[in-house]
Amino acid sequence: MHSLYRQREEIGAAAVLLLPLLWTLAVAFLYAFIRAVYFSFTNYDLFNITKFMGLENYLRLFQDYRFILALWHTLFYAAGVTAFQTVGALMLAVLLNRKLRGLTFFRASYYVPSIASSVVITLIFIWLMHRSGMVNYLLTMIVTYPRQLLAWIGITLLLQLGAVLWERSKNLPARWLDPLLLLLSSGGAALIVFLLDRLGLLLPTTIAPLVIPWLTTTNTVLGIPLPLLSIMMLNIWTTAPTMMLLFLAGLQDVPQPLYEAAELDGATPWQKLFFITIPALRPVSFLVITLGLIGTLQMFDQVAITTGVAPLDSVITLAYYVYWNIFGISGHLPRVGMAAAAALVLALLTLAIVLLQRRFLVSEKGWGE
Numbered sequence: 001m002h003s004l005y006r007q008r009e010e011i012g013a014a015a016v017l018l019l020p021l022l023w024t025l026a027v028a029f030l031y032a033f034i035r036a037v038y039f040s041f042t043n044y045d046l047f048n049i050t051k052f053m054g055l056e057n058y059l060r061l062f063q064d065y066r067f068i069l070a071l072w073h074t075l076f077y078a079a080g081v082t083a084f085q086t087v088g089a090l091m092l093a094v095l096l097n098r099k100l101r102g103l104t105f106f107r108a109s110y111y112v113p114s115i116a117s118s119v120v121i122t123l124i125f126i127w128l129m130h131r132s133g134m135v136n137y138l139l140t141m142i143v144t145y146p147r148q149l150l151a152w153i154g155i156t157l158l159l160q161l162g163a164v165l166w167e168r169s170k171n172l173p174a175r176w177l178d179p180l181l182l183l184l185s186s187g188g189a190a191l192i193v194f195l196l197d198r199l200g201l202l203l204p205t206t207i208a209p210l211v212i213p214w215l216t217t218t219n220t221v222l223g224i225p226l227p228l229l230s231i232m233m234l235n236i237w238t239t240a241p242t243m244m245l246l247f248l249a250g251l252q253d254v255p256q257p258l259y260e261a262a263e264l265d266g267a268t269p270w271q272k273l274f275f276i277t278i279p280a281l282r283p284v285s286f287l288v289i290t291l292g293l294i295g296t297l298q299m300f301d302q303v304a305i306t307t308g309v310a311p312l313d314s315v316i317t318l319a320y321y322v323y324w325n326i327f328g329i330s331g332h333l334p335r336v337g338m339a340a341a342a343a344l345v346l347a348l349l350t351l352a353i354v355l356l357q358r359r360f361l362v363s364e365k366g367w368g369e
């Protein structure tokens with residue numbers, strides 16, 4: 001009896017502590033969700049008398065070419081960004097989980113894009129991707145100096161080979177992709193190529209400057225608008241470091257005896273990666289993919305900023321479609337009913353995709369569960 005009373009007392013104390021949070025969630029999310037459901041069945045537009053519309057808003061959604069376009073963009077964006085950021089984050093985590101010189105510097109450097117403001121990063125990105133921006137300038141330099149580029153790559157590989165063999169000759173654990181050695185090798189190769197160029201041994205080619213409209217065109221690559229692909233590259237670069245930290249944390253829990261046993265059995269690094277590391281990281285992979293899908297399906301800020309220079313139909317996503325309808329961006333009256341219906345479709349789509357990937361792709365269960 002005493003234990004039952006004590007248990008009820010603990011539950012009551014926990015409920016009191018949780019009450020403010022639950023009340024906030026109820027007001028901020030549950031109330032907003034109920035209102036969105038209500039608006040999705042009306043023609044509410046902030047100005048006229050509200051009328052019940054039934055399912056008409058949902059029918060009009062799938063008759064609107066811009067909604068279909070936003071749906072297609074959102075699905076491709078979510079699939080592409082989540083896949084590349086997950087693989088990239090895993091590779092970075094595996095690389096930075098090794099005992100390398102300058103490891104703290106490289107970990108901090110890779111994480112910088114994730115801590116910077118998304119708005120600031122996007123504005124810098126727009127400047128870089130401008131028709132006369134840094135990206136087109138660098139591409140022009142690559143096309144103008146192909147001999148110098150090939151020479152730099154070749155000399156870097158030779159210097160890296162020599163540096164690793166030299167380190168190993170002194171019984172130091174140097175790896176072929178040691179970031180510090182690679183940085184020194186590439187810097188030394190750049191200096192050698194510069195000297196060869198000054199001596200006239202590497203002549204540039206003559207070509208007009210490249211002017212690629214990364215953000216201002218309606219052209220497509222494999223059916224995907226070039227501005228949307230550009231935003232995808234930006235998002236992968238800014239989100240992969242955060243996912244990398246999750247993988248790094250997961251790598252600390254992988255039993256080292258497994259690697260030692262695999263080493264004794266003659267397993268290659270790739271075999272250890274595919275048969276030990278990746279299976280052991282299934283719970284982390286589930287979290288990374290889930291967060292990636294939710295974030296990309298609801299992606300808004302970068303699209304909202306780039307619509308100032310990019311054609312709307314080249315970058316619009318479902319989240320921006322909701323904003324575009326509710327605020328009447330193109331001069332039409334606010335279509336709150338349409339926006340609410342689109343928001344609910346986005347919410348259901350997000351829930352369905354997350355549940356499907358949990359069921360068929362990656363499980364959150366670890367080994368032995």
